[in-house]
Amino acid sequence: MAHQRKTLVVVGHGMVGHRFVQAAVERGLTETHDVVVVGQETRAAYDRVGLTSFFEVGAEALSLLPTGAYDDPRVRLLLGTEVLGINPEQRRVHFAEGDLEYDELVLATGAAPFVPPIAGTDLDGCFVYRTIEDLEAIRDAAAGARVGAVVGGGLLGLEAANALAQLGLETHVVEMAPRLMAVQVDAVGGATLTRHVERLGLHVHCEAMTSAVTGEAGRVTGLELRDGEHVPAEVVVFSAGIRPRDALARAAGLDVAERGGVLVDEQCRTSDPHVWAIGECAAPAGRMYGLVAPGYAMAEVVVDALTGGPGTFTGADMSTKLKLLGVDVASFGDAFATTPGALELVFSDAVAGTYKKLVISEDGRTLLGGILVGDATAYGVLRPMVSSGIALPDNPEELILPAGRGGAELGLPDEAQVCSCNDVTKAQIVDHVAREDAPCDSPACVTRCSGAGSTCGSCKPVVKKIVEDWFAAQGREVDTSLCEHFAMTRAELFEVVAIHGYTRFDEIVAAHGTGRGCEVCKPAVASVLASQLNHHVLEGPQRTLQDTNDAYLANIQKNGTYGVMPRIAGGEITPEKLIVLGEVARDFGLYTKITGGQRIDLLGARVEQLPLIWRRLVDAGFESGHAYGKSLRTVKSCVGSTWCRYGVQDSTSLAIMLEERYRGLRSPHKLKSGVSGCARECAEARSKDFGIIATEKGWNLYVGGNGGASPVHARLLAGDLDTETLVRYIDRYLMYYVRTADRLQRTAPWIESLEGGLDRLREVVVDDALGLGTELEAAMARHVDTYFDEWAATLDDPDKLARFVSFVNAPDVPDPQISFTTTRDQVQPAEVDGPVSLGATIPVGAPR
Amino acid sequence: MSAPTATWTPVCRLGDIEVEGGVAALVEGRAVAVFRTWADEVFALSNYDPFSRASVLSRGIVGSRTSGGEAVPYVASPMHKQAFDLRSGQCLDDATVGVPTYGTRVEDGVVLVGPERTTQRETGQEPGTEDE
Numbered sequence: 001m002a003h004q005r006k007t008l009v010v011v012g013h014g015m016v017g018h019r020f021v022q023a024a025v026e027r028g029l030t031e032t033h034d035v036v037v038v039g040q041e042t043r044a045a046y047d048r049v050g051l052t053s054f055f056e057v058g059a060e061a062l063s064l065l066p067t068g069a070y071d072d073p074r075v076r077l078l079l080g081t082e083v084l085g086i087n088p089e090q091r092r093v094h095f096a097e098g099d100l101e102y103d104e105l106v107l108a109t110g111a112a113p114f115v116p117p118i119a120g121t122d123l124d125g126c127f128v129y130r131t132i133e134d135l136e137a138i139r140d141a142a143a144g145a146r147v148g149a150v151v152g153g154g155l156l157g158l159e160a161a162n163a164l165a166q167l168g169l170e171t172h173v174v175e176m177a178p179r180l181m182a183v184q185v186d187a188v189g190g191a192t193l194t195r196h197v198e199r200l201g202l203h204v205h206c207e208a209m210t211s212a213v214t215g216e217a218g219r220v221t222g223l224e225l226r227d228g229e230h231v232p233a234e235v236v237v238f239s240a241g242i243r244p245r246d247a248l249a250r251a252a253g254l255d256v257a258e259r260g261g262v263l264v265d266e267q268c269r270t271s272d273p274h275v276w277a278i279g280e281c282a283a284p285a286g287r288m289y290g291l292v293a294p295g296y297a298m299a300e301v302v303v304d305a306l307t308g309g310p311g312t313f314t315g316a317d318m319s320t321k322l323k324l325l326g327v328d329v330a331s332f333g334d335a336f337a338t339t340p341g342a343l344e345l346v347f348s349d350a351v352a353g354t355y356k357k358l359v360i361s362e363d364g365r366t367l368l369g370g371i372l373v374g375d376a377t378a379y380g381v382l383r384p385m386v387s388s389g390i391a392l393p394d395n396p397e398e399l400i401l402p403a404g405r406g407g408a409e410l411g412l413p414d415e416a417q418v419c420s421c422n423d424v425t426k427a428q429i430v431d432h433v434a435r436e437d438a439p440c441d442s443p444a445c446v447t448r449c450s451g452a453g454s455t456c457g458s459c460k461p462v463v464k465k466i467v468e469d470w471f472a473a474q475g476r477e478v479d480t481s482l483c484e485h486f487a488m489t490r491a492e493l494f495e496v497v498a499i500h501g502y503t504r505f506d507e508i509v510a511a512h513g514t515g516r517g518c519e520v521c522k523p524a525v526a527s528v529l530a531s532q533l534n535h536h537v538l539e540g541p542q543r544t545l546q547d548t549n550d551a552y553l554a555n556i557q558k559n560g561t562y563g564v565m566p567r568i569a570g571g572e573i574t575p576e577k578l579i580v581l582g583e584v585a586r587d588f589g590l591y592t593k594i595t596g597g598q599r600i601d602l603l604g605a606r607v608e609q610l611p612l613i614w615r616r617l618v619d620a621g622f623e624s625g626h627a628y629g630k631s632l633r634t635v636k637s638c639v640g641s642t643w644c645r646y647g648v649q650d651s652t653s654l655a656i657m658l659e660e661r662y663r664g665l666r667s668p669h670k671l672k673s674g675v676s677g678c679a680r681e682c683a684e685a686r687s688k689d690f691g692i693i694a695t696e697k698g699w700n701l702y703v704g705g706n707g708g709a710s711p712v713h714a715r716l717l718a719g720d721l722d723t724e725t726l727v728r729y730i731d732r733y734l735m736y737y738v739r740t741a742d743r744l745q746r747t748a749p750w751i752e753s754l755e756g757g758l759d760r761l762r763e764v765v766v767d768d769a770l771g772l773g774t775e776l777e778a779a780m781a782r783h784v785d786t787y788f789d790e791w792a793a794t795l796d797d798p799d800k801l802a803r804f805v806s807f808v809n810a811p812d813v814p815d816p817q818i819s820f821t822t823t824r825d826q827v828q829p830a831e832v833d834g835p836v837s838l839g840a841t842i843p844v845g846a847p848r
Numbered sequence: 849m850s851a852p853t854a855t856w857t858p859v860c861r862l863g864d865i866e867v868e869g870g871v872a873a874l875v876e877g878r879a880v881a882v883f884r885t886w887a888d889e890v891f892a893l894s895n896y897d898p899f900s901r902a903s904v905l906s907r908g909i910v911g912s913r914t915s916g917g918e919a920v921p922y923v924a925s926p927m928h929k930q931a932f933d934l935r936s937g938q939c940l941d942d943a944t945v946g947v948p949t950y951g952t953r954v955e956d957g958v959v960l961v962g963p964e965r966t967t968q969r970e971t972g973q974e975p976g977t978e979d980e
């Protein structure tokens with residue numbers, strides 16, 4: 001008899017509920033159970049840890065389940081549905097629409113922000129900070145406001161305050177405790193932190209108790225403090241702690257912890273054997289954990305229990321690092337030195353604004369915890385030292401002194417947990433790079449395959465170090481030399497050329513390289529010079545550096561002829577120009593084809609025909625389409641709002657504008673773009689290096705997409721931009737790529753190679769974290785201002801034209817190697833075996 | 849004995865060939881690639897690339913590669929980048945392949961191409977190398 005399939009119901013589709021379902025699918029629980037996930041929010045689980053970045057990246061980028069459904073058909077997801085009650089005796093859950101029976105029930109209802117019981121919290125303009133909808137409402141309210149206040153100066157409160165400030169509000173933070181982040185940092189750390197926060201323009205009020213929210217005509221006007229002070233505010237955000245959402249369990253008579261949370265045992269089982277609780281709603285041993293990593297661990301433990309495993313949850317690392325505020329703060333382990341006999345080692349520099357404290361065991365051998373304010377670079381190394389208890393070096397102060405080794409050189413033991421969010425140890429990371437079968441070849445690949453670094457990102461520097469150390473130990477040091485002539489990367493070469501102002505390969509190879517160069521470094525130098533100088537690529541000594549296609553401003557074909565592809569910006573072309581293309585192709589006997597890039601290729605031109613063909617095209621108003629260059633190719637468009645009944649913006653005009661702006665920009669690899677007039681995405685913008693999709697409010701900018709051998713979808717860099725901001729971001733993005741990418745590295749792998757990936761790119765492009773914004777924009781402006789058509793310029797210069805001959809001593813004799821057949825009424829290259837000789841009878845001219 | 853001087857064909861002036869560049873010339877009906885190096889030496893190879901079977905070698909990039917402790921001047925085919933030693937015509941990426949070479953001389957600034965010096969002429973398999 002076949003086994004009856006069982007039903008498992010999960011209440012709550014937040015971060016932990018989602019992780020639970022993933023683990024259930026991966027570990028085979030769905031072989032025996034149908035899983036029904038019921039989530040109150042209308043969207044599928046999203047990255048709440050990264051909630052604040054919603055303002056920059058939009059909801060889609062935060063989603064943990066972008067397709068909105070699980071691939072496994074045995075998992076059903078009911079969104080926008082609240083569970084109203086549970087009945088453990090009858091094993092049923094109740095909704096507004098009816099009941100559902102279960103065999104096992106997992107509560108993953110998370111937590112709710114705590115709003116203090118004071119008057120006025122129901123006024124318009126009062127918010128909490130927990131869901132995407134909360135943030136949307138805050139953004140709308142901030143649009144018409146000037147001043148905002150956040151009640152609560154903890155980790156989340158500071159994130160919320162930063163968000164208000166970024167939305168343009170003068171922002172106050174009101175904290176009851178004597179210092180900010182009182183749970184994580186001590187008095188001196190708190191004072192240092194306050195100075196940093198105030199320098200960012202936020203107003204900090206500590207030891208300030210909010211006694212009421214004041215209002216007028218139903219709208220909030222500010223906060224009344226216990227000491228009588230009034231803080232004006234048109235937007236108020238409460239971030240004064242969270243409370244576990246344990247109401248379902250309470251009502252059903254399950255045990256709850258004294259301070260809230262569903263009481264569970266080491267296997268995360270509640271007082272009913274078929275009900276489990278995980279994440280922020282659960283209280284293992286009476287304690288709730290307001291971080292995602294412990295929740296993930298609980299999810300794994302329950303899947304383990306249901307599949308007969310021995311896993312238990314016995315507490316978790318509560319280390320934290322402040323994100324987003326631009327202030328480094330980290331706190332880990334026994335930060336307050338509560339262990340008997342613990343010693344403290346403090347380094348404080350009031351001028352630089354850094355405060356670092358290590359808490360060390362009585363015998364001075366192990367690190368117990370610490371606090372870092374102002375400079376938390378050591379966090380990535382120190383935290384795993386605590387969790388794995390490895391011996392401290394003889395001079396532990398070196399770990400926090402500014403010029404110290406930062407601990408990076410210290411060997412971590414294999415079992416050291418490097419990523420606490422995803423519980424990945426050093427040994428697991430090494431396994432990913434060392435294994436026989438499909439090993440990872442980069443830190444980014446390890447993050448993808450192991451999860452290490454994919455959540456809060458604070459462990460990424462250590463992941464990178466471990467991977468690099470491993471490669472070095474194998475003697476497989478990732479060799480970043482360009483070639484035997486240059487022991488540097490393309491990015492370094494770019495800097496060298498920029499700093500010294502070189503204009504010739506000779507100077508560069510003499511000063512920084514060896515030998516005479518090759519087909520790798522010469523085109524790379526040519527590209528760097530072209531990006532910086534924007535001279536003609538066939539100018540003087542530059543000519544011999546150019547790769548095959550650039551050297552002839554056309555694409556070489558298998559028989560030595562060339563393809564000619566004029567620019568057809570955005571794919572838009574007039575009937576007159578279309579006719580010219582037809583006439584030119586007919587007159588020169590060229591094969592004609594519509595390309596995948598929305599333009600027309602004319603193939604089969606002999607080298608000596610190229611200038612004649614360009615002459616005709618240039619006279620008709622065409623210019624080079626750079627189909628041959630490592631440069632902008634095409635910006636594909638759709639018809640957009642001008643014609644299409646769905647279009648919300650004029651995508652064709654934008655595509656043409658962008659193609660004309662970036663045409664001719666020499667870059668590490670080719671660049672492609674597309675602009676779609678609405679989310680139907682007919683221009684395939686998300687398969688482009690930069691793609692733009694129209695929204696009701698403006699444009700969404702996606703980056704890092706490509707087709708080709710390893711297709712990648714572009715990801716959202718910033719949303720709802722006006723055209724001016726859009727162009728500014730693309731300027732910065734492209735110039736940053738041109739400067740820092742490797743040779744022949746397209747944008748997707750380049751973004752992966754940045755430490756911090758897309759988030760880092762966003763910091764550079766959107767937040768201008770490196771302060772490079774103006775410089776990058778100026779570099780692009782220089783490119784735009786100095787653009788010229790390479791074909792027309794060649795036609796005007798007899799020196800350059802001299803190269804476009806079949807033979808130097810018989811310029812008009814066609815290459816006998818080239819012959820054609822005819823297929824479907826057009827020419828095609830004929831296969832010719834062995835060199836074809838014309839015999840000695842052909843007259844050749846004497847040298848000029 | 850060296851070949852009779854009658855077979856030396858003047859093809860162009862030295863100045864017509866860029867430093868580290870090449871030109872194609874017709875020499876007795878055959879397409880010959882003539883290169884000029886950094887040191888102003890002139891070399892001539894058959895223009896026919898045995899890998900791609902197209903007459904294109906003169907359009908390749910000229911460079912140097914360290915091989916057996918010396919800097920070998922070579923041209924990389926513009927089609928799929930196989931390297932050919934300018935002095936011997938030997939393919940540096942495939943020991944079984946080479947192209948014919950021709951004698952060269954510069955007299956009064958005029959480049960002359962002489963008789964074919966080797967006859968090794970084998971075709972290689974076309975490997976899939978990096979695209980443009």
Ligand code: SRM
Pocket residue numbers: 555556557563565593594595596597598599600601627633634670672687688705706707708709710746978979980
């Ligand atoms: C002509 C065209 C095919 C066609 O008949 O439609 C074409 C032709 C070539 N492609 Fe392409 N690609 C063409 C559209 C595409 C597209 C589609 C698109 O652009 O929307 C793709 C995928 C999208 C992408 O690039 O992300 C594409 C991905 C490639 C790749 C793979 C790139 C990658 O990152 O993996 C290469 C190889 C490379 O660049 O290293 C390549 C390389 C080439 C080269 C340049 C190879 C070469 O060096 O000979 C071909 C030149 C032949 C010639 O002389 O025209 N072509 N190629 C298309 C010209 C579009 C245009 O108007 O400029």
Ligand SMILES: Cc1cc2nc3c(=O)[nH]c(=O)nc-3n(C[C@H](O)[C@H](O)[C@H](O)COP(=O)(O)OP(=O)(O)OC[C@H]3O[C@@H](n4cnc5c(N)ncnc54)[C@H](O)[C@@H]3O)c2cc1C
Pocket residue numbers: 011012013014015016017038039040041048049050051052081082083084108109110111129130156159245248278279280281289290291292293295321323456
């Ligand atoms: C701004 C912000 C920043 C943060 N930063 C960090 C950080 O840096 N590091 C860190 O570790 N943690 C951080 N956190 C905390 C982290 O987000 C939480 O620990 C994590 O989301 C908890 O996951 P969960 O699944 O338990 O709860 P949630 O993600 O809240 O999911 C619970 C879900 O259950 C649903 N639900 C509740 N009741 C019902 C019901 N009756 N029926 C149906 N559905 C229901 C809710 O609507 C919700 O969608 C941050 C949180 C916020 C808000």
Ligand code: SF4
Pocket residue numbers: 638639640641644645646647648651676677678679680681682683
């Ligand atoms: S992307 Fe939208 S606007 Fe553009 S053609 Fe398609 S449906 Fe129309």
Ligand code: FES
Pocket residue numbers: 418419420421422452453454455456457458459460
């Ligand atoms: S510690 Fe958060 S992602 Fe690794």
